[in-house]
Amino acid sequence: MVEIGLFYGSTDGNTARVAQMIEQVLALRSTVHVEILDIADYFLDEMLAFDLLIVGVPTWNIGQLQADWQSVFEEFDQLDLTGKRVALFGLGDQRGYPDTFADALFFVADKMRERGAQLVGRWPTDGYHFRQSWAADGEDFLGLVLDEHNQPELTAGRIAGWVGQLIVEFGL
Ligand SMILES: Cc1cc2nc3c(=O)[nH]c(=O)nc-3n(C[C@H](O)[C@H](O)[C@H](O)COP(=O)(O)O)c2cc1C
Numbered sequence: 001m002v003e004i005g006l007f008y009g010s011t012d013g014n015t016a017r018v019a020q021m022i023e024q025v026l027a028l029r030s031t032v033h034v035e036i037l038d039i040a041d042y043f044l045d046e047m048l049a050f051d052l053l054i055v056g057v058p059t060w061n062i063g064q065l066q067a068d069w070q071s072v073f074e075e076f077d078q079l080d081l082t083g084k085r086v087a088l089f090g091l092g093d094q095r096g097y098p099d100t101f102a103d104a105l106f107f108v109a110d111k112m113r114e115r116g117a118q119l120v121g122r123w124p125t126d127g128y129h130f131r132q133s134w135a136a137d138g139e140d141f142l143g144l145v146l147d148e149h150n151q152p153e154l155t156a157g158r159i160a161g162w163v164g165q166l167i168v169e170f171g172l
Pocket of ligand 1: 012060064
């Protein structure tokens, strides 16, 4: 059995709900077990127990980390994530915050990369409408981006496509 740790922070519950949706799609594979961990309740060193990580980060307060991620962020500096493969997803509001869309995804991605993690699960920026995002790198976001305010009808399909990609990139 492959154990995946899915760590997320969520203030209004959107990222928590999406975490469950991702888990449900991955659980269709009998060789995979996903443990969901709300980082409000754990220290980041719990990440070391998993070889494969999925990390969910909503953007808050105009381009800032969500509060629970903010609280644990310094713990990253004590973590050696060498060899960990990490797929990130981020939630945002492209219409409300078009100049800071899903920025926080980048802050966690960049920090995890700095700590040695290997990022997988890039996702095309096609189909989103925003002016600026730290999470965008060329034609891709650094992970899956979801917008429950403006494009909720696309979420299930985006998750299905992204999980299909992770199955290949994680080698599941
Ligand atoms: C005060 C406030 C500030 C926000 N700032 C941003 C932002 O800068 N960029 C963005 O993409 N979304 C922003 N959002 C939207 C949230 O990312 C979005 O509501 C997300 O679904 C929240 O996830 P959660 O329910 O898991 O906390 C903001 C929302 C609020 C209420």
